[in-house]
Amino acid sequence: MAQEEKIDSVGLLDENGLAYFxxxxxxxxxxxxxxxxxxRAIQKNHGWVPDEGVELTATILGLEPIDVEEVATFYxxxxxxPVGRYPIHxxxxxxxxxxxxxxxxxxxxQKLGIAFGQTTEDGLFTLLPSCCLGVCGQAPAVxxxxxxxxxxxxxxxxxxxxRLRREAxx
Amino acid sequence: xxxxxxxxxxxxxxDGTTVLEAAEQLGIVIPHFCYHKALGAVGACRMxxxxxxxxxxxGLKMSCLVKAEEGMVVTxxxxxxxxxxxxxxxxxxxxxxxxxxxxxxxxxxxxxxxTIASGHGLRRYTGKKRTYNxxxxxxxxxxxxxxxxxxxxxxxTYKDYCGGKDFGVMGSRNRVFFGRFKDGTLESDFSGNxxxxxxxxxxxxxxxxxxxxxxxxxxAPSICPHCSLGCSTVPGGRYGELxxxxxxxxxxxxxxxxxxxGRFGSSYVNHPERPRQATRGxxxxxxxxALQQLDVKARELINQHGPESVLLLGSNRASLxxxxxxxxxxxxxxxxxxxxxxxxxxxxxAQVAAFDLADRLCSLEKVRQSDLVVAIGADPLAEAPMLxxxxxxAVRSGGKVKVFDPRPVELPCDFEKQTVSPTELLDLLDGTxxxxxxxxxxxxxxxRPVLVAGGLMLGAGGMLRLxxxxxxxxxxxxxxxxxxxxxxxxxxxxxxxxxxxxxDLLTRLESERIKMLVCVETDPLLEAPDNERFxxxxxxxEELVVLDYLPTPLSVHANLFIPTTAPxxxxxxxxxxxxxxxxxxxxxxxxxxxxxxxxGNHPPRxxxxxxxxxxxxxxxxxxxxxxxxxxxxxxxxxKMKTAVPRLIDFETLQPGGVSCRVAHVDxxxxxxxxxxxxxxxxxxxxxxxxxxxxxxxxRYSAKLQPRFTEACVQLHPQDAAARGLQDxxxxxxxxxxxxxxxxxxxxxKMAIGCALVENGPKFQQLVPGGKLSxxxxxxxxxxx
Numbered sequence: 001m002a003q004e005e006k007i008d009s010v011g012l013l014d015e016n017g018l019a020y021f022x023x024x025x026x027x028x029x030x031x032x033x034x035x036x037x038x039x040r041a042i043q044k045n046h047g048w049v050p051d052e053g054v055e056l057t058a059t060i061l062g063l064e065p066i067d068v069e070e071v072a073t074f075y076x077x078x079x080x081x082p083v084g085r086y087p088i089h090x091x092x093x094x095x096x097x098x099x100x101x102x103x104x105x106x107x108x109x110q111k112l113g114i115a116f117g118q119t120t121e122d123g124l125f126t127l128l129p130s131c132c133l134g135v136c137g138q139a140p141a142v143x144x145x146x147x148x149x150x151x152x153x154x155x156x157x158x159x160x161x162x163r164l165r166r167e168a169x170x
Numbered sequence: 171x172x173x174x175x176x177x178x179x180x181x182x183x184x185d186g187t188t189v190l191e192a193a194e195q196l197g198i199v200i201p202h203f204c205y206h207k208a209l210g211a212v213g214a215c216r217m218x219x220x221x222x223x224x225x226x227x228x229g230l231k232m233s234c235l236v237k238a239e240e241g242m243v244v245t246x247x248x249x250x251x252x253x254x255x256x257x258x259x260x261x262x263x264x265x266x267x268x269x270x271x272x273x274x275x276x277x278x279x280x281x282x283x284x285t286i287a288s289g290h291g292l293r294r295y296t297g298k299k300r301t302y303n304x305x306x307x308x309x310x311x312x313x314x315x316x317x318x319x320x321x322x323x324x325x326x327t328y329k330d331y332c333g334g335k336d337f338g339v340m341g342s343r344n345r346v347f348f349g350r351f352k353d354g355t356l357e358s359d360f361s362g363n364x365x366x367x368x369x370x371x372x373x374x375x376x377x378x379x380x381x382x383x384x385x386x387x388x389x390a391p392s393i394c395p396h397c398s399l400g401c402s403t404v405p406g407g408r409y410g411e412l413x414x415x416x417x418x419x420x421x422x423x424x425x426x427x428x429x430x431x432g433r434f435g436s437s438y439v440n441h442p443e444r445p446r447q448a449t450r451g452x453x454x455x456x457x458x459x460a461l462q463q464l465d466v467k468a469r470e471l472i473n474q475h476g477p478e479s480v481l482l483l484g485s486n487r488a489s490l491x492x493x494x495x496x497x498x499x500x501x502x503x504x505x506x507x508x509x510x511x512x513x514x515x516x517x518x519x520a521q522v523a524a525f526d527l528a529d530r531l532c533s534l535e536k537v538r539q540s541d542l543v544v545a546i547g548a549d550p551l552a553e554a555p556m557l558x559x560x561x562x563x564a565v566r567s568g569g570k571v572k573v574f575d576p577r578p579v580e581l582p583c584d585f586e587k588q589t590v591s592p593t594e595l596l597d598l599l600d601g602t603x604x605x606x607x608x609x610x611x612x613x614x615x616x617x618r619p620v621l622v623a624g625g626l627m628l629g630a631g632g633m634l635r636l637x638x639x640x641x642x643x644x645x646x647x648x649x650x651x652x653x654x655x656x657x658x659x660x661x662x663x664x665x666x667x668x669x670x671x672x673x674d675l676l677t678r679l680e681s682e683r684i685k686m687l688v689c690v691e692t693d694p695l696l697e698a699p700d701n702e703r704f705x706x707x708x709x710x711x712e713e714l715v716v717l718d719y720l721p722t723p724l725s726v727h728a729n730l731f732i733p734t735t736a737p738x739x740x741x742x743x744x745x746x747x748x749x750x751x752x753x754x755x756x757x758x759x760x761x762x763x764x765x766x767x768x769x770g771n772h773p774p775r776x777x778x779x780x781x782x783x784x785x786x787x788x789x790x791x792x793x794x795x796x797x798x799x800x801x802x803x804x805x806x807x808x809k810m811k812t813a814v815p816r817l818i819d820f821e822t823l824q825p826g827g828v829s830c831r832v833a834h835v836d837x838x839x840x841x842x843x844x845x846x847x848x849x850x851x852x853x854x855x856x857x858x859x860x861x862x863x864x865x866x867x868x869r870y871s872a873k874l875q876p877r878f879t880e881a882c883v884q885l886h887p888q889d890a891a892a893r894g895l896q897d898x899x900x901x902x903x904x905x906x907x908x909x910x911x912x913x914x915x916x917x918x919k920m921a922i923g924c925a926l927v928e929n930g931p932k933f934q935q936l937v938p939g940g941k942l943s944x945x946x947x948x949x950x951x952x953x954x
Contacts (some may be wrong), residue, residue, distance in 0.1 A: 054351065065351040066338040073340040073347075 005062060012042045012053050019058050031061040036070045048079035076130065084119040084126035086164050089143040092129045095136035099151065105129070106142045107157050108122050124168055125161075172497040174242035176620065184218050189233040189244055190218050200246055201255055203262075203321040203369050207233035208426040209331060210821040215262070215321050217284065219254045219350030220246045224679045232651045252289065261317045265344065266370070267766035268293075273317070275371030277384035280701040281319060282370075282742055284475060300344050308355025309876045310362060311436055312376040315347060319370060323346050327367040332427065333562045333582025334358030341803045346431020348372070355876070357863060358582070359555050362433040366426075368416050377434060377873050378414035382406070390755040390827030391418060393744050395430040395737050396488065396865050398656035399554045401428045402826070405436060405738045411763035412439035412738055421671055422533045422828050423750065425605060429555035430877070431861070435868035439736045440763055443721040446783035449731045457785055459515065460732045463712035464688070465796055467713055467730075469501050471515060471685045473653070481509035481678060485692030486520075486658030487866070489742030490751075491803070493664050495682050495793035496690055502797055510664035513781045514674035516657040518630035518841055520665035523623070523654040524749065526637055526837040530644075531748040532620055532651035538563040540651075542616035544571045544609065546636060547595050547627030553655045553746070556948065557622065558582050572612075574598055575627070576856050577926060578884075578919035591854050591921045592627060592942055593845055599628075599635035601642065613643035623654040626859070657939060658865065659737075663745035666816065666832060670840045673866050676700060679707040686713040690789055691734060693722035697938050700907050717789055720870050733786040735760045740788035741803055741825070749832045751817060755825040760786040785921040845942060852944040853925040859938050860930025881933035882925040883912040883947060890916050892918075896951060903927065907944040909952035910935060 009018045021038050025031040038060060042053040054072055058065045072078045079087065089094075090105045105127075109115055112125050119126040135150060136142045141150030149160060173182040175177050176193050183192045184936065188211065190200050198914035203215040211234035220233045224243035227236070230250060247650040263285060297627040302315035325348055328334040336357045338637075340347045350356065364373045394401040401424035415436045417428040433933050438444075438639050448460035455463070471479045481502050485491040523531065537543060537560040549555040562583035563573045566675045571585035576592055590598065597603050613619040621643075623636050636652065643650035656662060675698055678684055687708075693716075694704045708714060708727055716728035719736045736756040737744075745751050762783030767776070794800055801809075808821040816833040823829055848854070862877035863869040883903045885895070895901060903925060912927070920926055925945050929938050 051352070064335045066336055066340075070338045074342045076342075103754045144370055 007056070009056060010052050012046050012050075012056055013046065013109055014036075014149055017041050017045075018060070025061050032063060032067065035063075035068055036075070036078070039068070043079060047081050047085070054080075069146055076128070082119070082126075084124050085131060085168060086144050087126045087128055088130050089130035091131075091133045091134065091135075091139070091141050091143075093132035095132075096140040096150075101137040101140040102140075104152055104157070107154055108142075120138055124165065172238045172242065173239070174238050174244065174395070174435055176244045177246055183238050187238045188400055189220060189222075189231075189236045191239055191243075192238045192716060193220075193233065193244075193246060193699065195769050196209060196259065199287075200233050201259075201287050202234060203284065203319065205282065206323055206326075206367065206426075209323060209326045209367075212326075215319070216258045216832070217255060217262070217288070218785060219251050219258070220244050221248050221251045222896045226811065236922075241282050241763035255288040256290050259285050259288040260294070263290060263293065264295050265298065265316070266319065267316050268318075273371045274312070274314075274374040274379060275317075275368075279371060280369035281317075284369075294952060302347060305349045306353040307350065308376075309873075310359075310376055310430065311356055312374045312379060313349065314372055314374070315349070315374070318346075318348065319369045320346055321369060323367040323369060324364040325809075327362065327363050327427070328356075328358060329558050329563070330566075330568070332360035332363060332559050334360065337361075339366075359430050359551055360427060360582075361419065362430050363427045374766060375414050375416075375433075377437075378559055380841075381411075381413045382408045387413070388758050390757045392738060392754040392757060393659070393746075393752045393865055394428060395659040395744070396432050396435055397554045397662050398658060398747035399423065399556050400659060400744055400750060400752050401432060401556055402752075403428060403432060403468070405757045407439075407738065407758035409764035410761040410783075411760060411765055412436050412630055412736075412758060414762065414922070418826070420828055422520060422535045424534065424556050425538070425560075427556070427559060429557055429559075431865075431868050431874070434873045435862070435865075435871040436738070437873045438720060438867045439738055439868035441721055441870050441872075442766070443630045444719065445531075445721055445725055445731060446733050446760070446762065446785055448733060448785060450729060457787060458795075459734060460730060461792060461795055463730060464715055465503075468505070468686060468688070472504055475683070475685055477505045477682040478681075480505040480688070481675075481684045481686070482688045482690070483512060483692055483694070484508050484690050485674065485697075486511060486661040486664050488660065488664075488691040489713040489737070489740075490663040490667070490745060491742055492690060492788075492915070493660070493667050493791035493807060493809070494814070495790050495797065495806075497667060499786055499793050499796050507669060508640070509673075509675055509678075510668050511657075511661075512675050512689075512692050512698040513615075513657065513939060515629050515699065515935060515941055516626065516661070517629065517665060517668070519625035519633050519654075519939070520661040521668060521670065521838070522630045522633040522637070522841065523656060524662050524665040524832075525747065525750065525835055526839055527623075527636060527640075528651050528749060528832070528837075529834045530637075530640055530649050531653050531751070531831070532561045532653050534653070536618070536651055537561065537622070537653050538622050539567070540564045540614065540616075540618045540620040540728070541569040543569065543571045543620045543622060544613065545575070545622035546599065546624060547575055547577060547592070547632065548573070548622045548624030548655050549579045549858060550622075550655075550860050552577075552864065553624060553626065557653070561585070561691040575624070576854070576921035576924045577858055578917050589919070589921045591924050592856060593848075593854060594921075595627065596632055596843065596845055596942075597641055599632060601638050606639070610642045613639070616851060617648065619643060619650045621650060621652045623652055625656045627856075629843065629939070629941060630841035632840065634841060642949050654747050659746075662747055662749055666745060666749075668709060669912045676703055679704070679710060682710055684711065686715065687711055688715040689724060691719070693718070693720070693724040693866070693886070695723045696934055697937060699937055701935065701937065702908055709892060717792065719786060720866055722866070732792065734789040734792065735786045739786070740790075742788065742790065743807075743820075743823075745832065750829050751820060752824050753825040757879065760784055779884065793820065846944075848944050851938065852946055853885070853923055854921075855936075855945040856921075856924050856926045857929055857936045857938040857940075858926060860928040863931040864929050864938070878931045881912060881928070882915045883910075884915045884917045884920060885947060886920055886922045886924070887916045887918050888922055889925075890914060893947060893949075895947070899949060900951060901947050902946055902950050903947055904952075905936065906943055907936060911952055914947070
């Protein structure tokens with residue numbers, strides 16, 4: 001449970017967010033169920049979850065850091081290392097694969113000049129393989145933040161990258 | 171009780187038994203990794219596949235998960251099962267490195283055995299292997315994650331069974347990693363168990379690294395000498411050096427695991443200053459000469475000054491055999507019966523356990539199965555660590571644990587704590603107070619209640635009070651059982667042999683009638699209450715004789731010193747806190763380790779027919795020599811059983827078994843307790859054993875040094891504030907045994923009105939266990 005003394009969010013959560021989680025954790029029988037919510041809030045603010053974020057989550061929820069780390073490292077959508085502003089999850093499961101997923105992955109790597117797991121030099125894009133994104137109807141698909149894009153043709157890829165670059169420069 | 175057929179052999183097993191366990195009873199070992207008797211089955215490794223031919227669910231099944239059924243027919247050696255297991259084995263081995271010849275686990279690796287057993291002999295996989303960065307987990311455990319096969323046994327042992335909090339499993343798929351959030355020493359007091367639990371070489375004993383190959387190690391079943399629980403262990407040594415200790419199985423006592431104090435506290439055997447030579451002052455003697463001198467001198471003094479003039483002192487570190495023979499030798503030379511403990515209050519508490527509580531004592535197994543354990547005046551992690559793990563099992567099966575204690579007790583499980591002072595503890599047990607009645611009601615409401623009695627805190631008087639509570643909480647259907655915590659490995663045994671004792675060592679020494687004191691494996695300078703006074707009384711002696719295997723301060727003062735063997739170098743018996751007679755077997759022979767005599771060269775270049783430093787012989791043999799009878803142990807034990815009928819089946823017991831408890835006896839009820847009036851503005855003095863180094867054996871074990879804590883006196887913040895004292899201040903602790911300069915630590919988890927000090931390597935002056943005593947704490951510095 002949250003300590004009585006003030007918790008320092010070390011800039012990873014804003015004041016409202018911190019207050020909300022502390023209050024909410026106090027109401028729950030098992031504050032552990034908030035682990036992902038807190039981690040995602042930290043990720044939204046900071047782009048990824050540093051060690052301090054794991055420790056902060058543990059403090060808010062009255063857990064040990066290892067309890068949070070177990071969850072944080074299990075999910076590939078929680079980033080424990082810095083990623084670009086737009087992490088692109090490219091689906092490598094069966095529907096996307098049978099609809100040109102491999103070619104799509106190749107295309108992204110070519111266009112961005114990076115391999116899977118790498119980030120572009122301008123810090124905008126990170127390419128990550130992903131298991132099924134749950135949008136087989138849109139195969140081949142990718143996910144960026146909470147949005148799905150698909151089916152993607154070669155032109156769509158150009159347009160998507162261009163749009164995100166524009167968005168970033170605004 | 172279903173009867174089933176496994177590989178054409180019939181076996182009848184209790185309801186709920188799994189096929190894997192049933193097969194084990196037939197001597198059929200089905201390969202497995204994730205199943206462990208204490209940890210249960212999770213069906214994760216898929217290694218224990220068998221074919222169910224007849225049964226509710228037919229076909230290929232995991233034998234650790236399938237319960238035995240009436241009329242079931244199972245085959246373990248059919249082609250389908252065998253091939254399946256071979257493929258599982260191959261799959262588990264995909265990422266496993268080819269480092270068996272240099273692996274620390276080589277020769278005692280379950281993965282190695284099971285891989286061979288499952289018929290996977292040739293590797294087909296040629297791809298890249300998954301590799302990890304290892305973590306630094308502190309001085310005790312080495313990690314080599316590349317060897318991991320993801321059986322989860324470590325985390326199930328560390329976290330689930332032993333209640334450790336700083337270890338877990340991270341990642342997913344083929345990237346799972348077992349370790350800590352960050353590098354650092356594993357915090358649990360039971361961390362070493364992951365070494366035993368790991369079926370391969372991921373977690374190994376760092377203190378044993380590069381010392382011996384398993385097949386070169388000398389091992390034997392033994393009993394842990396570090397506290398009164400008497401956990402089963404298997405120490406291992408080579409070339410005169412005790413190199414490691416692993417846990418052994420005794421389902422009545424420790425189950426499958428041991429604590430870190432027991433595991434890493436064994437290097438006292440190899441202590442560089444261990445005395446291995448009989449001496450008189452600076453003269454070297456043979457053991458025979460020394461014994462001769464002892465015998466002549468003792469008889470001479472008794473002739474001259476009467477039976478009072480020679481005082482023999484046994485101990486709870488010495489075996490039952492030694493203590494018994496010491497008594498026989500006293501009869502032989504005609505002196506008074508020996509004292510079997512340097513610490514009378516501890517000894518009296520042990521006597522209450524050995525006599526008055528004998529009919530309601532219970533094992534650790536019963537603690538694990540209890541639905542309500544109330545611990546009174548007990549700090550398990552300090553006094554009997556594995557009790558903490560047993561309490562956790564009680565809680566895991568739905569039981570409750572309640573602790574009444576003045577100390578900031580920690581346990582590896584959820585529990586309810588009532589922080590009370592030592593006098594309040596005695597009030598709680600008086601049978602008339604409201605709290606006392608509530609306690610009895612609480613115990614009456616439980617089906618399998620157990621009272622844990624902290625012998626050090628309660629003393630004989632408190633233990634007798636607790637007996638009445640237990641009696642009041644018992645009924646025709648079930649007894650309220652008691653699990654007592656005593657001072658040392660053989661406290662119960664020493665108590666069992668003793669007559670009711672009211673005279674303490676100091677009083678007798680200060681009477682000035684004693685001319686000769688013979689200390690057998692005990693050092694009152696470290697173990698007796700008021701050891702300052704004892705030190706002064708030593709000057710009144712004409713002859714001090716010390717028989718020991720530790721380089722204790724007393725051995726320096728000895729006129730005559732005779733070296734004895736450590737428990738791992740001799741056979742003997744300890745009786746544990748619940749009265750279980752447990753035998754230990756010799757592991758190594760006493761001698762200077764070759765690592766010392768060889769001075770780094772191997773093999774050592776000096777060729778002599780006797781190993782250097784091999785003089786020490788078991789203390790029971792020394793007394794046999796003095797008595798002029800050289801019988802073997804079975805004959806000796808038969809004699810002892812005739813003399814002490816409570817030692818049931820003593821002559822037939824073997825090291826390594828479950829063993830049996832001593833017989834019940836009529837209660838003695840001879841001790842009374844008085845609660846002294848508290849002087850004004852005083853605090854109750856609470857002396858507690860440190861978790862590491864409170865027993866002399868772990869104090870002399872260099873391996874445990876990283877766990878030793880700094881000396882301090884602890885007060886509740888309220889008491890500190892009332893005295894105008896700040897956390898970290900230099901203060902004087904004024905006790906009846908004198909003033910001590912200490913650093914103050916405030917702790918709001920301890921009782922108000924008490925001052926708490928830990929007895930350990932950094933503070934040896936005050937010894938835990940004893941009568942209620944009071945003290946003052948004030949600022950400043952004493953120059954006493």
